[in-house]
Amino acid sequence: MFSKATEYALRATIFIAQKGTEDNKIGIGEISKAIDSPPSFTAKILQALRKNNKIIRSVSGPNGGFYMTEKTRKLPVRAILEAMGENEMLDKCVLGLAKCSETKPCPMHSKYKIIKEQLIELFETKTIQHLADDTKNGDVFINNKSK
């Protein structure tokens, strides 16, 4: 569905939302270990989420790392997708037509539209906080560690 970069972005953000606060910042090492992702690549992705402090924040230096504010924790999952440039995916034609609309639809359009709307609804109502809370409660996971 999404690129690997976006998958890492989602998992990393959930982890940061779950553990990272202004006085408990999380380093890239801990993050990539927790979500099972390549550290350097993940670092690059987090830079994008950090732009204009849109989703996450970071500070350099000892005890530095990544964290989130209460405000951005309340952002919908869609905000991460936007930051990762996955907006196109959410209104793209299944058959890959550049312009596929009500007035000039592809043969899958009408049925696919209904499903895509649910996807968008899901990404717009689920907040980062929700996902972090669920994960904290221990009934869902953001990695495949057996322990």
Next chain:
Amino acid sequence: MFSKATEYALRATIFIAQKGTEDNKIGIGEISKAIDSPPSFTAKILQALRKNNKIIRSVSGPNGGFYMTEKTRKLPVRAILEAMGENEMLDKCVLGLAKCSETKPCPMHSKYKIIKEQLIELFETKTIQHLADDTKNGDVFINNKSK
């Protein structure tokens, strides 16, 4: 959602279903023009759909080209996806976890599952014939030509 290769595969198959019969085979030139795709790349993709005559058939030589039988026209869209190796996509985790299941779900799993099931249902009930018929009727399209 799908790779470009799969998008071309879907559009090409619909076109072939619409126009290609054993005594009216369609050349790669006409196909790629009709669906607005790169000819050589499309040819390569059609080779895959042709394997074991799974989806389409072809013959070389003058008046050669691609066509379909009544039988494969009745195949669900999913058959094309399978042939293109997109099966993984249809049961992949949104967050990219290698193993995401009822017993060890990611935080999006329960909600996402419901939507994915609808997608699968759609791909399994819509047949190639359906899409070709709709296109033939002229109310839906498989390219972006203005004419």
Next chain:
DNA sequence: ATAATTAAGGATAAATTTGTCCTGAATTAT
């Protein structure tokens, strides 16, 4: 048989995505 037409299939190239590494900048502790 020969020539013409069309797909098959391999080699290769271009573009994009994924991933690594290194230097520099920011921050903190001593």
Next chain:
DNA sequence: ATAATTCAGGACAAATTTATCCTTAATTAT
């Protein structure tokens, strides 16, 4: 101030996807 830690950002490398081209094989018409 200096050293140590951690992120920022650029350059580069590997892998994958997308795309092209060329030679061969199959088929048909003459």
